[in-house]
Amino acid sequence: MLFLRIVGTTQEDDMARDARAATRPPTERRNRDDAVMAAAIEVMSARGYSATSIQDVADRVGVLKGSLYHYFSSKEELLFRIVEESHKQTSRIAEEVATMGLSPLEELLEYLRRSSIWYLENRDRANIFFTDRQHLTGDRLAESNEWGRFFERHIQALVAAGQANGEIRPDVELRLITRFLLGAVNNVRFWPSRSGKAFGVLEISEALVALTRSAVATAPAVIPK
Numbered sequence: 001m002l003f004l005r006i007v008g009t010t011q012e013d014d015m016a017r018d019a020r021a022a023t024r025p026p027t028e029r030r031n032r033d034d035a036v037m038a039a040a041i042e043v044m045s046a047r048g049y050s051a052t053s054i055q056d057v058a059d060r061v062g063v064l065k066g067s068l069y070h071y072f073s074s075k076e077e078l079l080f081r082i083v084e085e086s087h088k089q090t091s092r093i094a095e096e097v098a099t100m101g102l103s104p105l106e107e108l109l110e111y112l113r114r115s116s117i118w119y120l121e122n123r124d125r126a127n128i129f130f131t132d133r134q135h136l137t138g139d140r141l142a143e144s145n146e147w148g149r150f151f152e153r154h155i156q157a158l159v160a161a162g163q164a165n166g167e168i169r170p171d172v173e174l175r176l177i178t179r180f181l182l183g184a185v186n187n188v189r190f191w192p193s194r195s196g197k198a199f200g201v202l203e204i205s206e207a208l209v210a211l212t213r214s215a216v217a218t219a220p221a222v223i224p225k
Contacts, residue, residue, distance in 0.1 A: 037082065042124060044082070049132040053075070076135070090118055091150060097110045108159065108168075109212060116208050119185065119186075159174055168217060
């Protein structure tokens, strides 16, 4: 009888919690959603997708495990949401830079500058995007792979335009320059040293831009006096 009373109470609690969630103000729901995502990113980046459980995320947020299913239906959906949000944030960078009216080379450099800053300030998210999205399945995996190709196509288009107008050296094949740049920006999150001098985010991003310019531009940068 005690067991039956406990089960009944749990069901009633779930129904009450669902009702509260439905009537909760949008701002409160959004804040809790942000807290859940932040906790999931922190735990998943540290432990890896396979070693992370829903209980781990619940413990980090400080809620019951069942409460998290108001925000996502499975661990894979949680991973997909992290990857999707990361893609939206980084693709927004490309859109913003494209409206600045820069030449292809300068647009490329500004895109790399802002992207590297995002990677350095969101290393946990970036780690999950690059190392854990392979655990997605079906349509989710196909969509996430397409997001990954978006960045390569964007950089390649800027390099092609820069080669066409004479800003970017034509003696190196387009795809090789693209792969070089992708490798640099995707791995910039590993540049901060664990020992020795500590490099700041802006210092690292400016170094990446300067090195890129010297490697791919047909003319040296003009430094104002």
